[in-house]
Amino acid sequence: MSIEIQNIRKRFGDFVALDDVNLTVNDGELLALLGPSGCGKTTLLRIIAGLERPDGGQVLFGGEDATHRHVAERQVGFVFQHYALFRHMTVFDNVAFGLTVKPRRSRPSPEAIRERVMELLRLVQLEWLADAYPPQLSGGQRQRIALARSLAVEPRVLLLDEPFGALDARVRKDLRRWLRELHDEIHLTSVFVTHDQEEALEVSDRVVVMDHGHIEQVGRPDEIYENPASPFVTQFLGDVNLFHGRVEKGLFTVGDYAHPLAGHGDSDKALAYVRPHDLDVSLSAQQALAQGRVEHIHAVGPVVRLELRQDDGSVIDVALSKERFRELGLAPGDIAYVRPKKLSVFNTDASDYVI
């Protein structure tokens, strides 16, 4: 079931949570809504579920308008950040809940319910905990029960609100992989909210990056990572070095340094973002962006991390391969130049981005 979001607007008092958001979730895909807290991602998810009412706009399920349909009739599965398991019911009764509250006509028989619940518990590999109460479970177990509960009613779409947010790093990693595999198995249209870019990039088919109630960029994880559409996306997706300069005759110029830049119009004020591993260190100033004094060398692990201090006091982070580092033979205190292998340039005079 595809989901279409058209011109959705939502305010809470003076706070604009969503400002004219448009988005299509394709049938069967696993989509991540990624952004910092307060960007509107959870509000959007709750509007899709029907837990929140938009001030304007439409939500379509499979082409059919569901904007005014009550949450109980939307046939969505929703996994809450803090699980929201019914604390007074056993795991079995939790998973069975959605089936037992069906109107008598469409309610399955007790045997059918039992079978379905046990099947789901096997799917999440927790059938041995059927008699337990939620407080007796670990965080990861609760999360999986919450998922089984939401799947019991055979939802048309699955919505997950920060599904791994409250778990420790190790469990989170396991569950992430498990969710990916589960999705590959059941192919249910799924949307999950996260503020963790690594999680979004690793698990999802497509990522939606949001900020201040706007969608900044939509795309496959590799697309977004390689070609961020705005300074915000660039910064949000990982460590990045920032260079202020201008674009002139196919050159990005920072002070005395210039680097060739193709396909970019002239601009008096421009920002160049370069990830640490996209920077090379060189002993010559040719095509470099800046110069700095080597301050720290962290040589633990497969990459060597360098910190170069510029004359104005700012620091440039560089990640080099072990081989390249050995080739250069750098020592603390040396003067070196940084040359970008790949950079994202944004004009600041023409854009309204505020960083």
Place this chain on the structure above:
Amino acid sequence: MSDSYSANAEPRWVRWLLCGVALAFVFLFLLIPLLSVFQQALAHGFALYLTALTDADARAAIWLTVRSAAIAVPLNLVFGVAAAWAVARFEFRGKTLLTTLIDLPFSVSPVVAGLMFVLLFGVNSPVGGFLAAHGLKVIFAEPGIVLATVFVTFPFVARELIPLMQSQGADEEQAALVLGASGWKSFVRVTLPNVKWGLLYGVILCNARAMGEFGAVSVVSGHIRGETNTIPLHVEILYNEYNFVGAFACASILALLALLTLVIKSLIEWRQAREQNEAAGRVQLARVRRAGEHA
């Protein structure tokens, strides 16, 4: 356990002192008065005790008390749940005012509350006059007693539920709705079971106060023997007439009712704990079995 070091373990004499003070208070202010009620009631034998209780006026007082509690408690139960639901789940204008108003009966002296009803519903007031003209006597009659009882017991259920429901949050109810439950089903199957202990406690307190209320009821009752005397009022009258056996016999009924509610509460709590223990045991067993299978 007592040997293991713990950061908040106080010296032995501090623990003994604190326990001693608490126990002495319980003994002096709760146990001795309670025992003396029964001792006084039975001072002249069981037969006299029974006679005092089966006296027509005493029986009327007991029934009146039970009747007014039976009306006031369900009314406040419904109101309390509705108010707690509204305050804990919704944001609306005047919410602070509502929570303040719920507490009003606690801050107003019961006598003032009674007086308020006399002024509002007395035969000389417009409302009371209108009702009297249509054959409904409120003040110095049963409706007045019920009204006063409802007023003074107003906050009990709501005050128990509001903090509980606020701390539990609305997540579970929303989960129920997403799973297709109607609002009513979500309320019956999720909200109520989650607040049942708070609710029960509120009802017990509400009931105890409804049966024991003196001040407000005293003002509106008119003290007509066999008609508008509740147990507390009847106790006072008997005591003033130096009928100590009668007074303490009726007082013992109130005390017994209080003890009974406490016993019921402990019973339910005990059963609940046993159920959870059994469940915990089953989970433990499943864990052990699973570990065995994987070994």
